[in-house]
């Protein structure tokens with residue numbers, strides 16, 4: 001199965017625009033063929049579908065909003081998150097702004113007994129093929145980046161046996177994700193064009209998705225630092241995705257446990 005690279009990023013503003021244009025250049029000329037159908041185990045989705053709020057803990061060494069966070073060893077960090085009760089691990093593989101690497105993902109897949117999400121700015125089918133080859137269970141697809149192409153990328157991800165976390169930040173992106181047939185929708189509290197956080201975004205859009213009849217998995221993303229911060233999504237979301245506050249805590253297992261204590 002062959003996909004198409006997304007190249008038209010003129011509409012994407014701010015930091016996000018800069019990053020996706022860099023990523024598109026990185027993968028220019030890469031092979032867009034994702035090969036034969038691979039079996040899908042749905043391990044990422046299953047890990048988030050139990051009762052109670054599940055934690056997706058992120059291996060995040062740096063970010064555009066915080067700069068350097070912590071020089072984490074990815075394997076050690078993943079084992080600590082697992083010990084702290086995480087249901088899945090997210091690993092940044094974007095090199096310039098998040099200090100991510102493919103090796104970090106390899107190391108986490110080898111070290112942890114949990115499903116792993118490749119967190120990157122996917123703009124080319126080859127990035128999904130890599131995620132599957134590297135042993136990830138899921139990949140992030142951002143509607144703010146892919147626009148109408150999100151449906152095609154969802155199909156490519158599923159063809160490769162991957163679950164897809166389809167990320168939205170506003171009403172029109174949510175509508176696109178729902179129309180594309182997303183099974184797992186993440187609502188990002190951070191506006192990636194300005195980097196501003198509004199913890200009201202997740203509860204609002206998660207409610208809207210449920211009202212629209214969405215029966216899949218809903219994930220609240222970004223900006224959560226304390227157990228109290230989670231009150232607004234505790235009985236609403238299936239999972240939360242947390243990076244900076246855990247990664248910068250010094251004791252990742254303990255920070256994960258304390259964050260999720262209700």
Ligand SMILES: O=P(O)(O)OC[C@@H](O)[C@@H](O)c1c[nH]c2ccccc12
Pocket residue numbers: 058060119120121167188221222223224241242243244245
């Ligand atoms: O570090 P935080 O505020 O806990 O956020 C984690 C995660 O949600 C964030 O890293 C993220 C959400 N969507 C993204 C898209 C690309 C890069 C990073 C992200």
